[in-house]
Structures are given as C-alpha cells and as structure tokens.
Amino acid sequence: xxxxxFTQHLRRLVPxxxxxxxxxxxxxxxxxxxxQLPALRSYVLDDQGRLRQHVCAFxxxxxxxxxxxxxxxxxxxxxxxxxxxxxxxxxxxxAFSPEPGKGSSS
Amino acid sequence: xxxxxxxxxxxxxxxxxxxxxxxxxxxxAFLGSPVPAVLHDGxxxxxxxxxxxxxxxxxxxxxxxxxxxxxxxxxxxxxxxGEGTDGDSLKLLWTLExxxxxxxxxxxxxxxxxxxxxxRDRGETWALNEPLWNVPxxxxxxxxxxxKPGIHSVLVDPRDENRITVGVSCGGVWLTEDGGRSWxxxxxxMRAPYMPPDLAEDGAIQDPHRVVQCPGKPEGYWIQHHGGIxxxxxxxxxxxxxxxxxxxxxxxxxxxxxxxxETAWFAPAIKDEFRYPVDGKFVVTRTRDGGRTTQVLSDxxxxxxxxxxxxxxxxxxxxTGDGLAMGSTSGGVWxxxxxxxxxxxxxxxxPPVYAVRFTTA
Numbered sequence: 001x002x003x004x005x006f007t008q009h010l011r012r013l014v015p016x017x018x019x020x021x022x023x024x025x026x027x028x029x030x031x032x033x034x035x036q037l038p039a040l041r042s043y044v045l046d047d048q049g050r051l052r053q054h055v056c057a058f059x060x061x062x063x064x065x066x067x068x069x070x071x072x073x074x075x076x077x078x079x080x081x082x083x084x085x086x087x088x089x090x091x092x093x094x095a096f097s098p099e100p101g102k103g104s105s106s
Numbered sequence: 107x108x109x110x111x112x113x114x115x116x117x118x119x120x121x122x123x124x125x126x127x128x129x130x131x132x133x134x135a136f137l138g139s140p141v142p143a144v145l146h147d148g149x150x151x152x153x154x155x156x157x158x159x160x161x162x163x164x165x166x167x168x169x170x171x172x173x174x175x176x177x178x179x180x181x182x183x184x185x186x187x188g189e190g191t192d193g194d195s196l197k198l199l200w201t202l203e204x205x206x207x208x209x210x211x212x213x214x215x216x217x218x219x220x221x222x223x224x225x226r227d228r229g230e231t232w233a234l235n236e237p238l239w240n241v242p243x244x245x246x247x248x249x250x251x252x253x254k255p256g257i258h259s260v261l262v263d264p265r266d267e268n269r270i271t272v273g274v275s276c277g278g279v280w281l282t283e284d285g286g287r288s289w290x291x292x293x294x295x296m297r298a299p300y301m302p303p304d305l306a307e308d309g310a311i312q313d314p315h316r317v318v319q320c321p322g323k324p325e326g327y328w329i330q331h332h333g334g335i336x337x338x339x340x341x342x343x344x345x346x347x348x349x350x351x352x353x354x355x356x357x358x359x360x361x362x363x364x365x366x367x368e369t370a371w372f373a374p375a376i377k378d379e380f381r382y383p384v385d386g387k388f389v390v391t392r393t394r395d396g397g398r399t400t401q402v403l404s405d406x407x408x409x410x411x412x413x414x415x416x417x418x419x420x421x422x423x424x425x426t427g428d429g430l431a432m433g434s435t436s437g438g439v440w441x442x443x444x445x446x447x448x449x450x451x452x453x454x455x456x457p458p459v460y461a462v463r464f465t466t467a
Contacts (some may be wrong), residue, residue, distance in 0.1 A: 009162070042177065043162040046195035047184040054161040083160040 002029055002078040008085055013040050021080075026059055027070035029080060046083060056085040108424040111431045112153075113439060114141035117457035119155050121173055122439070123467070128450045131443055133173050143419070145202040146172075146465035149210050152228060156181075156199035156215075164199045164217070166229055172467055175431035180233040182215050182223035194219050195254070199285035201419065203260040206267020214270070216257030220247055222272055222281035224286065238272070238289045239279060247277035249331065250313045258418055260318040262350035264324050271342065273317035273329070278309045281342055292338075295345035300331045300378075315358045316418040318370075326367025330360040330418070335372065337397060348397035359432075366427065368396040371446055373416035373432060381415050388412035390421075390432065390446050406449030407440060414438055417463035433459025 003018035012038060021036075023029035034041045046066075048054050056065040058081040059072055065085060065096065111122040111129060119141045120376045123132040142350075143156040153169040167176045187193025198218040205212025205224075215223040215232065217291045222235040238244075246457035247255040259273030269286035271292070280292045293309035301311055320326040325341040334355040335348040347356070348355065356377035363369035375381050383389065391400050408414070414434030420422060421432045430442040439452040439459060 007304070042181065042183075043159075046163065048187060048193040048195055050195075052161065052163060 001076060002074050002080055004033060004080045004082065005028070006081075007083045010040070010043060010082070012039060013043060018033055018079075025071050026057060026064060026074055026080070029074045029078075030070065054085045055082065057082050107426060108466055110145060110146075110448045110465050110467045111422075111439075111441070112144045112247060112458055112461075112463045112465060113433055113456060114144045114155065114419075114461040115433070115437070115457040115459050116140050119173070120217055120454075120456055121142060122452065129439075129452055130416070131452075131454050135169075135173050135176060136167070140460070142460045143202045144461060144463060145204065145213070145307050147204045148465070149207060150205060150228075154202050154229065156202060156212070157262045158198055164196045164301075166199060166215075168229055176269035179229040180231055182217055182221065182225075182234070184219075184221060185234055190434040192222070193345075196221075197254060198256060199444070200256050200258050200417075201260055203262060206262055209267055214262065214389055216260050216272060218249075218252050219254030220244065220274065220277065221255060222257050222260070222286070235286045237287055238282075241280075241291075242370055243291060246308065247274060248311070250275035250315075254432045255328065259314070261317060261319045261327075263319070264321050271317060271319065271327070273314040275315060276311055276313040276332070278312040279314055279317055279329070281341065288298055292342035293345065294343065295347065296329075296331065297333060297347065298331075300440075315352060316360050318360050320362045320364070320367035322365035322366040326362070328362050328367075328370045330357050330372055332356075335360075335397065337370070339367065339396070346397075348393075351393065351397065351400045352391035352402040353389065356381075357416065358418040361423040361430065363423065363427040364425050366394075369394045369427070369445075370397075371423065371430065373421055382413040383415075386411050386413065388414050390430075390436075390449075392446050401446075403446045403449070405447060406451065408438075411438075414424045414466075417460055419463075420459050422462050422464050424464040428465060431462045431464060433462045435459070 001020040007016045021029045021032040051066045053066045113120040118137040119135045121133040122129040138156040145154045157165040166181045169176045177386045184194040201216040203214045211228045213225045222230045225232045227307045255277050261271040263269035281292045291309040293312050296312045314329045316330045327338040331334040336345040354374035357371045357374045361371045387409045390403045414436045433439045435458045437456045440449040442449045
C-alpha cells in the first residue's frame with residue numbers, strides 16, 4: 001500500500017501518519033484517503049475536485065499542483081506527500097491552537 | 107440589551123463582555139486563523155464562525171454553547187462544472203445572516219466568487235441560489251479588492267422574510283421579493299466614478315462596499331459605496347447621493363440606527379488609493395438628518411498618527427441605537443455608549459479586525 005504524509009498544518013485532521021492507501025493513481029489514492037478521513041477532502045481538494053490552488057502533492061518526489069492531473073501513477077511502494085504550496089495565498093495556513101475546536105476562557 | 111461583542115479578526119474570534127467600565131475579552135476561538143464572518147443566531151442561540159484558512163479554503167464552524175465548543179459543518183460549495191470547463195470554488199465565506207423568524211435553521215451566506223448560498227438545516231448542507239447566479243448581468247460583475255466579485259451584505263427584510271437585499275462588490279444591489287426565485291437590480295441613482303463616464307451608471311458594476319437597512323423603518327437603506335455615500339428612503343426604488351460628509355465620503359463601513367433611518371454612522375478614510383484616516387486623525391461621521399448635516403466624532407479616537415481603516419463589517423450599532431462598536435485594521439476596538447459622541451478603546455490589542463457584531467449571550 002502507498003503511504004501518505006501530510007503537512008503539519010493538517011495534523012488536526014490527520015492525527016497519525018503515514019496513512020496507508022490503495023489506488024493506482026493519485027486520484028484513486030486520494031479517494032481512498034477520503035474514505036478513511038472524510039473531513040480532509042475539502043482541505044485538499046477544491047469544490048471542483050482539483051487540488052486546491054495552494055496545495056501541492058509529491059508522488060515519489062514528483063510535484064503535482066492544482067494545474068496538474070491527478071491521474072499520475074501510484075505504485076504500492078509509493079510515498080505521497082500532501083503539502084501547502086509555498087506559492088502565496090492571501091493568508092497563512094495556521095492550525096487552530098492550542099486545542100482545536102475548543103474555545104479558551106481568559 | 108446587547109451584552110456581548112463578537113469580533114472576527116485576522117487571528118481568531120474574540121468574544122467581548124462588559125466589565126463595568128468598558129469591555130473585556132471573555133473568550134477566544136480559532137486563534138491563529140482568520141475569521142471573516144461571525145453570526146449569533148438569535149432564533150436558536152447558535153453561534154457560527156466562518157474561517158478563511160488560506161491554502162486550505164473557507165470553512166464554517168458552529169457552536170451550540172456560545173463558543174465553549176465548536177463543530178465544523180459544511181461550507182458552501184460551488185456546483186461541479188461540466189467536463190472540460192473551469193468551474194468555481196469557494197474563496198471566502200464573507201457574510202452570514204439568519205433567515206426570517208419563521209424560518210428556524212435557515213441561513214444565508216454571501217461568498218466570493220459571487221455566489222449566494224442558503225442552508226435550511228443550520229449549515230449542514232448548502233445550495234447555491236441559482237437564479238441570482240444566472241442573472242445575465244453577472245457577466246459584468248468584477249472583483250473589488252479580491253480577484254473575483256463577492257457578496258458582503260445580505261439583508262432579510264423584517265417585514266417579509268422572502269424579501270432579501272444583497273450587496274455585491276462589484277455587482278450592484280439586488281432584490282428578491284419571492285425568497286430568491288427571481289432578482290431585480292436596484293441601483294437607480296448610483297454612480298461609479300471609477301468607470302468610464304458612459305458606464306458610470308451601469309447598475310451591474312456598482313461597488314456598494316456595505317449595504318444596511320433600518321430595522322424599524324425598513325424602507326430606509328444606506329450604502330457606503332466605493333464612490334461615496336448613498337441612501338434610499340423608498341424601498342430601493344431610488345438612491346440619493348450624499349455629496350459631502352465630514353473629512354471624506356470614502357470608506358467601507360456604515361451602520362444605521364435601528365429605529366431612525368435618518369441616523370447613520372460612517373468611518374471615513376482618504377479615498378481609494380490611500381485608505382487611511384484623513385491627516386492621520388481617526389473619526390466617525392454621523393448624520394441625524396439623512397445626510398443634510400454631519401457630526402464629526404473624535405472624542406476618544408486617536409487624533410494623530412492613526413492609520414486605522416475600518417473594514418465593511420467592522421462597525422455595528424446595538425438595538426438601542428446608542429451602543430456602537432468599531433474595529434480597525436490596526437487591531438483597535440472602540441466602543442461608544444452615547445451614539446458615538448465619545449469612544450472608549452478596548453485595552454487589549456487585537457489582531458486586525460474584520461467584523462464586529464453586537465449580540466446578547
């Protein structure tokens with residue numbers, strides 16, 4: 001099974017990595033990933049199912065960005081990294097802290 | 107009477123409460139993440155916060171215990187485009203409003219790139235309002251400050267929940283009287299000095315930075331427009347230009363008195379290419395007579411070296427018309443208990459403020 005690793009900014013949604021996925025293409029591997037972790041889908045893909053404009057994936061060190069295809073080949077021994085693209089973005093992606101989803105009193 | 111202020115900022119949500127002398131931070135959430143819109147739904151007490159996670163997109167969170175705990179719910183999503191076409195995707199959930207009193211659970215969301223969405227189930231699912239999305243004039247809309255156009259104002263009429271007004275930057279003001287099944291543009295009288303002269307009165311290119319409606323006299327509206335200040339006293343049939351108001355008629359924010367449509371407040375700045383207070387003196391302008399005369403309010407506001415800009419959701423008035431709250435791009439939050447005659451600065455330095463809203467916990 002291919003193994004997927006993630007930017008630390010997605011740690012709240014992916015508490016343990018690598019995530020093992022099946023699929024012969026990046027698209028199929030992501031589909032399997034979202035079956036395991038459904039909340040992750042909208043963080044990685046946009047409304048049209050493309051990689052988000054400022055997210056990129058590396059499949060065995062080959063960079064795939066939002067303008068590329070998700071049909072690239074994935075092998076059982078592949079390593080896939082899902083990272084924030086350091087290409088800009090109006091805002092800086094920062095995970096909630098210290099405890100996601102909880103307010104804190106002051 | 108309102109006893110909380112919700113402040114959505116560049117680095118999280120801040121909930122303020124009165125502390126006897128002024129206001130103080132009671133609670134925070136989403137620290138580090140931009141919160142462009144927040145809504146406390148008075149019909150069922152639910153609190154909503156929209157997040158702009160940049161690389162990872164726009165999100166929506168909901169709280170049933172006034173911010174003690176949060177649950178992520180669905181954000182509006184644009185419909186899948188046909189094969190081979192370049193479809194849209196949510197860029198920003200810019201404003202959130204509750205539906206009418208008889209529509210518990212109904213929410214309206216204004217977004218970039220220009221879609222109006224409705225949820226009938228407290229944000230569990232969303233649907234794009236296709237009739238507005240499909241108006242032919244949308245082809246002439248364009249972005250104002252963002253790459254794509256956006257809906258920043260959604261006004262559900264207190265007389266009739268099926269009568270809804272939306273403001274689009276840049277795309278004019280639109281009205282539905284049948285709950286969103288059909289839409290008409292309502293920009294007669296507006297003028298856009300940033301366009302070639304022959305296009306300046308085209309409704310579909312107007313840039314109303316913020317539209318507000320007087321709850322007690324709902325036929326009265328105000329707009330802080332990119333090109334100045336406009337008001338309507340006849341239910342959006344016509345807009346009248348207010349040619350002069352204090353140091354500048356440029357700005358983003360406007361608030362209207364809850365009962366008196368003649369009274370409104372603005373946060374002026376040097377126009378357009380500069381966008382900071384005139385001469386570095388931060389003031390609020392107020393009219394009590396529909397724009398014929400203006401009071402320039404400065405007591406308690408910095409009168410030197412102020413570069414505070416108030417964004418379009420950064421000024422609010424409470425239900426009495428005496429309480430005001432205002433947040434700036436420099437992280438200052440000021441409140442007034444006397445309709446703006448005097449202001450008190452929150453001692454805490456907040457991140458740049460996107461939105462402030464009064465509510466009752």
